[in-house]
Every structure is written in structure tokens, then in C-alpha cells.
Amino acid sequence: MTTKETVNLGEFQFESGESIPSLEVAYETYGDFTGDNAVLVCHALTGSAHVARRPDAGGETAGQARAWWGDVVGPGKAIDTSEYFVVCANAPGSCYGTTGPASENPETGEPYGTDFPPVTVGDWTRAQRKLLDELGVGRVHAVVGGSVGGMNVLDWLRRYPDDVERAGAVATAARLDAQCLALDTVARRAITSDPNWNGGHYYGGEEPEAGLARARQIGHIMYLSKASMGRKFGRRSAGREAVREEPPDPAAAFFPYREVESYLDYQADKFTDRFDANSYLYMTRAMDDFDLSAGYESDADAMAAFEGELLLLSFTGDWHFTVEQSEALAEACREAGVDVAHHVVESDHGHDAFLVEPEKVGPPLSELLAEGLAGRAITDTATEGTEETGEFAPVHTSLFSE
Secondary structure, three states: OOEEEEEOOOEOOOOOEEEEEOOEEEEEEEEEOOOEEEEEEOOOOOOOOOOOOOOOOOOOEEOOOOOOOOEEEEOOOOEEEEOOOOEEEEEOOOOOOOOOOOOOOOOOEEOOOOHHHOOOHHHHHHHHHHHHHOOOOOOOEEEEEOOHHHHHHHHHHHHHHHHHHEEOOOOOOEEHHHHHHHHHHHHHHHOOOHHHHHHHOOOOOOHHHHHHHHHHHHHHHHHHHHHHHHHHHHEEOOOOOOOOOOOHHHHHHOOOOHHHHHHHHHHHHHHHOOOOOOHHHHHHHHHHOOOOOOOOOHHHHHHOOOOOOEEEEEOOOOOOOHHHHHHHHHHHHHHHOOOOEEEEEEOOOOHHHHOHHHHHHHHHHHHHHHHHOOOOOOOOOOOOOOOOOOOEOOOOOOOOOO
């Protein structure tokens, strides 16, 4: 059983203090709710509610070519929709059905543009809580998400600690580091410096496609690792059929158009067809703003009220959200007495690993839902016992690293 719906949550006040008269949230559900089997999945930066494949979706939902986690969520998959009632909602500020900058302001009849209130990860969490209330879901069996969706998970644990039994935060961190903040800043300035951006009020006219394309290309570089880029592209020239539409300068025609350039151009073209430039500004700012310890003395203090189980998944090739950042979060949870495991996956795919390696992501998530942290597919960096010495030593291994 699957549903694709939009619910109007009525007037919504954002953490900024600003309000809109009505917040519509687009969501999808999969499976049947039995009262204690709800799993909330939180999408990443440019994701949508379309997390799993739907038999009636015709292969496409809300402009996305495919379900963004279709190999992890579904019947018989790691997050098994024949067993769990899975809910995924598009975040406020996005452009896949939930109210955002491109939506009509009922007070003016025009798109909000940058008159839309600032949005935080906390606003996403509060909207999800209201949606679950509408669906009759109280305490959730689990909340799971990756990247900024993992930050969304962490916000659930500090904001509604009694509402979550188990949590899976994948390829995420308690906050972004300075390098990622800097790259996001450059990406946003690529958009706002595009003459077509027009202060964010470009709807009905030429859109800032060039700026959005550059912003997305910066993002793609962040999502890949040096090893994966070397393996996929090297310094190879693109094929004869792959020709620059417009060389950036006359001298460029003398030099090869490389595969890595062709890839970035292709991804940018696809992205500008499906995403809104203002939403990219809003969503990246929400991610940049998130700080788990905000309003608390420390990360440990922020997590102290959560009495469920938390699984952290990190990937060795991910420099966007690093293993070290996950380990620091795990240490904070241990300090707070939270039941946590930090499972490190050997991978050279970079940040995209949580999307492109379902065979590595799926087993620990499946066992988290079924068995909790005692699941055999789950490892932890904290300790590994040895029969010979009885001592415990730090480990950074994975079930899949052999």
C-alpha cells in the first residue's frame, strides 16, 4: 500500500519568528501502519518525498527521475515496506510539493521568492512532527536519514527524544566544518550573482540557470572523493560526440574537453531542469545553520535526553561528512550515556556512497530496525574485545571491508 499526498498544516511559524498562513507538505507513505511500526525517512539536500519506487509513479515523481533510495527502501529491502509503515516528507523550503519560495503567496497571488521566511532544519523536524500527528502516528519505531537528512534525524533526537525508539544517522555530522561552509557560500553566490536571479523574484521570466548550474557543480565535486573522480574520469578527454556548447573563452577550443567537465555539465543541465534556485539557497542555508549543540552546553548535553538507540554510519572516502566527525558525535553520545554504535564503511565513493552503495548501507540499517544495535551486521568503533588479552581497542572496520 502506497500513498502520495499533500496535507495542509495550516498557519506555520518558523523558528525565525516569521509565519505563513498555510504550510502544505508533500509526503509519501509505503506499507500499512499497525500502531508501532512507523519509520520516518528524512531526505537529503535536493531530495523529495519520493524515497521508494511506487508501482503507480510511472518511474517519475515531482520531477525526479527515480526514487532516491529505491534500493534501500521497498518490499523486501533493508527498510522493508511490507513490514514497516514508511513516511517521507518533502522539507519546507524545497520545491517538490511542499511550500517554499516558488509557491504562491496567498496574500499576494505571486510566488514568495525571497519573501519566504528563512528555514532551519528545526522547521523541517517540526513540520514532520505535525504531519505524523495528522497521520495518527505518535512514537516512531525509527527515524533514518542521510547527509543533511541525518542532521534532521539528530534534531529529532534532541527535540522529540521520547518520540523515537531507534535512529539511523547516515553520512552526517553535528555541524558542517569551515571548508564545507565556504564551498556552500561560493555555490550560493554563483546563484545570487546571476543577473537573472533578480533578487530572488525571477518567476515568470528568465531563471538563473547558469548560477544554479555552477552551484550544483560545486556540490557534485563535494560529493565525490579524489579516488572516485580519478577512477571515473582521470584526465581523459570526452568522446567526439561530447562537445562544449559554448567554450568559455576562445583559447578553450584548443584544449581537450575532458570527461570530468562533460560529467559536471551534464549533471548541471539535469539539475536545472528539476530544481529551483531559491530552494537551493534556502536548503543549503538550513544545512549550514545546523549546530547540534545550539542552545545546549555541548553535543552531549543536546543528546542526553534520548533513551533509544542510535546508529551512526560513516564512509572512509567521505570528506564532506567525515569519519572523524561521526566519531566525535559518537563520543559525545557515549559521554551522555546514549546507546550508540558508530559503524564505519570502507568506501572510496565519497559522500555519494550512502546513495550508490546500498549493499553496504542496507544491512546495518535493516538490523537496526529489526534487532537494534545488537544486530550482527553492525560494528562499533568504540571497542572490540579480544579473547587472548581481554582488552578492548579502538577499531575502524566494517562488515564490508574484507
